[in-house]
Amino acid sequence: xxxxxxxxxxxxxxxxxxxxxxxxxxxxxxxxxxxxxxxxxxxxxxxxxxxxxxxxxxxxxxxxxxxxxxxxxxxxxxxxxxxxxxxxxxxxxxxxxxxxxxxxxxxxxxxxxxxxxxxxxxxxxxxxxxxxxxxxxxxxxxxxxxxxxxxxxxxxxxxxxxxxxxxxxxxxxxxxxxxxxxxxxxxxxxxxxxxxxxxxxxxxxxxxxxxxxxxxxxxxxxxxxxxxxxxxxxxxxxxxxxxxxxxxxxxxxxxxxxxxxxxxxxxxxxxxxxxxxxxxxxxxxxxxxxxxxxxxxxxxxxxxxxxxxxxxxx
Amino acid sequence: xxxxxxxxxxxxxxxxxxxxxxxxxxxxxxxxxxxxxxxxxxxxxxxxxxxxxxxxxxxxxxxxxxxxxxxxxxxxxxxxxxxxxxxxxxxxxxxxxxxxxxxxxxxxxxxxxxxxxxxxxxxxxxxxxxxxxxxxxxxxxxxxxxxxxxxxxxxxxxxxxxxxxxxxxxxxxxxxxxxxxxxxxxxxxxxxxxxxxxxxxxxxxxxxxxxxxxxxxxxxxxxxxxxxxxxxxxxxxxxxxxxxxxxxxxxxxxxxxxxxxxxxxxxxxxxxxxxxxxxxxxxxxxxxxxxxxxxxxxxxxxxxxxxxxxxxxxxxxxxxxxxxxxxxxxxxxxxxxxxxxxxxxxxxxxxxxxxxxxxxxxxxxxxxxxxx
Numbered sequence: 001x002x003x004x005x006x007x008x009x010x011x012x013x014x015x016x017x018x019x020x021x022x023x024x025x026x027x028x029x030x031x032x033x034x035x036x037x038x039x040x041x042x043x044x045x046x047x048x049x050x051x052x053x054x055x056x057x058x059x060x061x062x063x064x065x066x067x068x069x070x071x072x073x074x075x076x077x078x079x080x081x082x083x084x085x086x087x088x089x090x091x092x093x094x095x096x097x098x099x100x101x102x103x104x105x106x107x108x109x110x111x112x113x114x115x116x117x118x119x120x121x122x123x124x125x126x127x128x129x130x131x132x133x134x135x136x137x138x139x140x141x142x143x144x145x146x147x148x149x150x151x152x153x154x155x156x157x158x159x160x161x162x163x164x165x166x167x168x169x170x171x172x173x174x175x176x177x178x179x180x181x182x183x184x185x186x187x188x189x190x191x192x193x194x195x196x197x198x199x200x201x202x203x204x205x206x207x208x209x210x211x212x213x214x215x216x217x218x219x220x221x222x223x224x225x226x227x228x229x230x231x232x233x234x235x236x237x238x239x240x241x242x243x244x245x246x247x248x249x250x251x252x253x254x255x256x257x258x259x260x261x262x263x264x265x266x267x268x269x270x271x272x273x274x275x276x277x278x279x280x281x282x283x284x285x286x287x288x289x290x291x292x293x294x295x296x297x298x299x300x301x302x303x304x305x306x307x308x309x310x311x312x313x314x
Numbered sequence: 315x316x317x318x319x320x321x322x323x324x325x326x327x328x329x330x331x332x333x334x335x336x337x338x339x340x341x342x343x344x345x346x347x348x349x350x351x352x353x354x355x356x357x358x359x360x361x362x363x364x365x366x367x368x369x370x371x372x373x374x375x376x377x378x379x380x381x382x383x384x385x386x387x388x389x390x391x392x393x394x395x396x397x398x399x400x401x402x403x404x405x406x407x408x409x410x411x412x413x414x415x416x417x418x419x420x421x422x423x424x425x426x427x428x429x430x431x432x433x434x435x436x437x438x439x440x441x442x443x444x445x446x447x448x449x450x451x452x453x454x455x456x457x458x459x460x461x462x463x464x465x466x467x468x469x470x471x472x473x474x475x476x477x478x479x480x481x482x483x484x485x486x487x488x489x490x491x492x493x494x495x496x497x498x499x500x501x502x503x504x505x506x507x508x509x510x511x512x513x514x515x516x517x518x519x520x521x522x523x524x525x526x527x528x529x530x531x532x533x534x535x536x537x538x539x540x541x542x543x544x545x546x547x548x549x550x551x552x553x554x555x556x557x558x559x560x561x562x563x564x565x566x567x568x569x570x571x572x573x574x575x576x577x578x579x580x581x582x583x584x585x586x587x588x589x590x591x592x593x594x595x596x597x598x599x600x601x602x603x604x605x606x607x608x609x610x611x612x613x614x615x616x617x618x619x620x621x622x623x624x625x626x627x628x629x630x631x632x633x634x635x636x637x638x639x640x641x642x643x644x645x646x647x648x649x650x651x652x653x654x655x656x657x658x659x660x661x662x663x664x665x666x667x668x669x670x671x672x673x674x675x676x677x678x679x680x681x682x683x684x685x686x
Contacts, residue, residue: 056528058685074684081530092525096342097335108331109529111324137342153525 009034009161009192010055014064017050017215024050025215028064032194032208037187039206040196041302047215048196049089052163055194056086069161082110085159089166091146095139099130099149102138103156110157124152128182144175151179155186162186164195168202180205200299209298213306227296232256232268232304233276234296239265239289249283257303266294268304328531332539336513340543346509350547354501354554361497362490362563372452373624374421375402375413380429388425388441397455398423410444414482416658417644420452420624421445439478447481448651449492452622483568483651490563495646496619498555499639502578503585503613504606506548510589511602513540514681519599527683534678541586548582549575569649573656577645580666584638587673594680613639641665 010032017025025047032038040048053059055068057077066073071080093102103124107117125131128148133141138149147167154162164183168176180202183193195206203209203223210220219226239245242265249258249267256268269276281291340346374392378385393400402419404410410422422444426432432440447453459477484491514537517523526536552575559565567574588609596602614620616634623634623644634640641662648654648662656663 053685057683058524058528060684077683078530081528084528086525086528088521088524090521090524092521092523094335094339094522095520096339101335101338105331105335106529108327108334109526109531111327111530113323113327 007033010068012066015054015061015066016063017054017059018062023215028217034192035187035190036207037183037193037195039203039209040212041203041209042212043198046212048212049165052165052196056084056163083160085154085162087150087154087164087167091150093138093149093153096137098135098137100134103152106153106156120156124156128152143170147171162191162193166196204298211302211305218305223298226301230296230301230304231271234294234300235267235269235276235280235291236294237265237267237280237284237289237291238263239284239286245284252283254279268300325535329535329539332536333542336540336543349505350550351554353505354551357501358497358555358558361493371399371625372397372421373401373419374398374423375404375410375419376400376423377404377406377410378425379427380425382430385425385429397459414444414446415652415654417648421456441477443477443479445481446483448484448647449622453481491565494559494563494565495650496643498552498646499642500614500619501551501555502548502582503639504610506544506582506585507589507606507609509544510541510586511592511606512599514593515596515599515602533681537590544586545582552578567650568653574649580663581638581642584666584670587670590677591673594677613637618643638666638669
């Protein structure tokens with residue numbers, strides 16, 4: 001069921017962007033409901049950053065139109081800026097300012113009076129565990145600290161919509177978990193978050209998800225819906241020589257994709273195959289191997305939605 | 315909340331924030347900080363010794379009080395001499411002095427009423443030449459007039475020199491006296507343009523700009539906030555050059571110091587505006603530096619700092635007039651050496667203001683709040 005229009009933080013129709021002869025994004029439709037975490041999942045170069053930049057008015061769309069918080073972009077981009085928080089893919093605060101100076105600068109840039117700015121900076125530095133680094137130059141922070149600082153600066157003016165462009169690409173797993181828990185806190189408070197990622201575990205945490213591949217949206221919906229609607233059968237194979245089994249499986253038309261995970265293989269079988277287990281068992285041709293049906297994972301959805309070169313050529 | 319009432323306040327807050335940030339960064343940037351004092355000192359020492367060149371077509375004012383056959387013949391020959399070009403007519407010595415002081419002419423020639431009688435009197439000079447002696451190359455060139463066979467065909471051959479040359483303002487003919495005021499302009503051009511030229515490019519290169527243009531900070535708040543701290547730095551440099559110029563080279567400041575500082579402020583603003591314009595054109599700090607030197611070279615060669623401006627061909631003068639340094643060199647020399655006031659130099663001040671406005675407008679128009 002699609003949410004009502006007034007409940008949408010972002011709505012885009014036919015959004016596209018060309019750079020010369022290269023099409024970065026084409027014909028993108030988006031409906032991002034308010035107060036949820038919406039994920040863009042896709043490999044590098046799939047158009048995630050370009051889309052986010054179009055939505056905040058940094059890039060001019062070549063085709064289509066978008067409404068952000070009820071305002072058309074890029075026309076109203078200037079009036080939208082105070083309502084949006086944007087965290088760039090690359091650390092974009094000042095390396096040669098301290099943590100406190102950076103936060104204070106951003107507060108004043110958003111027009112906060114000096115006293116309020118100081119109070120809010122102190123609060124955020126505390127909340128994002130940067131108190132010990134207050135007087136440290138931002139350039140000398142660790143990846144996780146930089147990311148917390150960037151988030152603190154992006155939410156400082158309490159934006160209604162937060163755009164995060166691959167926020168965790170330079171962060172270890174533990175910091176990523178903490179980061180996501182702060183995102184959930186923000187959503188609790190009514191903020192809408194659009195986040196791009198190429199990590200499955202992160203995508204799994206989003207309320208809704210759009211999978212992008214080479215500038216095209218290939219699937220979208222809630223994570224359970226996406227899994228339920230994935231048409232392929234999922235079969236796992238644990239075999240002694242996974243590589244040779246993989247080679248045999250890939251020759252078969254009914255096998256859509258084979259992914260090796262350590263000693264086991266994850267196999268997607270075409271939906272028209274009536275007995276996928278029997279087919280895979282026969283093709284594996286190894287009595288020692290164990291073949292079983294498996295639950296659909298988000299990675300299966302992703303693999304199914306973004307066909308590799310082999311299928312593309314076929 | 316009343317947005318309208320608080321809008322100017324917010325704008326002031328954003329402007330102050332940008333300025334404060336720039337100062338903090340500057341304080342931590344040792345190299346740039348060193349340039350503030352180091353560059354003027356080094357250049358002052360380097361350029362303290364300078365260059366002499368042949369001069370032609372010096373703008374000259376003639377006060378012909380004799381108005382006789384011989385005097386008119388002399389004026390005609392002066393015009394043909396190629397050293398002087400008669401651009402102004404005057405009637406009194408005072409007018410000649412005024413024309414020299416406001417920079418209209420470099421040479422003033424007074425032909426006294428008793429010129430014909432003096433021609434015959436071998437013990438006295440017949441004609442007085444007043445010149446802006448602060449420029450030794452000019453003095454040297456005019457000195458040649460005295461040795462030329464001018465007017466000898468006209469009357470009795472004078473055994474004594476025909477002209478009594480009287481260099482005003484720099485009687486000892488020291489080059490430093492002329493170079494140091496010009497150096498003021500050259501050093502400010504170099505440091506001010508370079509500082510600002512890299513200012514916005516650096517933010518673009520480091521990715522700061524992508525964040526900044528997503529905040530409510532306006533183009534003008536950003537640009538002016540980044541530039542204002544450098545006005546203070548420029549004024550510090552002026553102080554360094556003046557103090558050391560006087561101490562090392564005994565360069566006088568005959569006019570009002572306040573006038574000089576006022577002119578320097580307008581000049582600094584013009585350079586900062588040019589720097590910002592470069593900053594919006596260049597894609598990398600390296601390109602910004604190249605463009606800075608593209609402005610720097612003509613600022614040294616075509617501004618009158620090294621070679622007399624009036625001796626240059628017209629196209630070179632057009633280019634020179636578009637450069638802030640040309641006007642400031644004139645102003646600085648006028649105030650420091652010829653005791654001129656800002657009123658005498660209003661035209662040059664106006665030119666500086668015009669360059670500032672044009673450059674900052676172009677820069678604001680060029681500055682894109684988008685990435686494509």
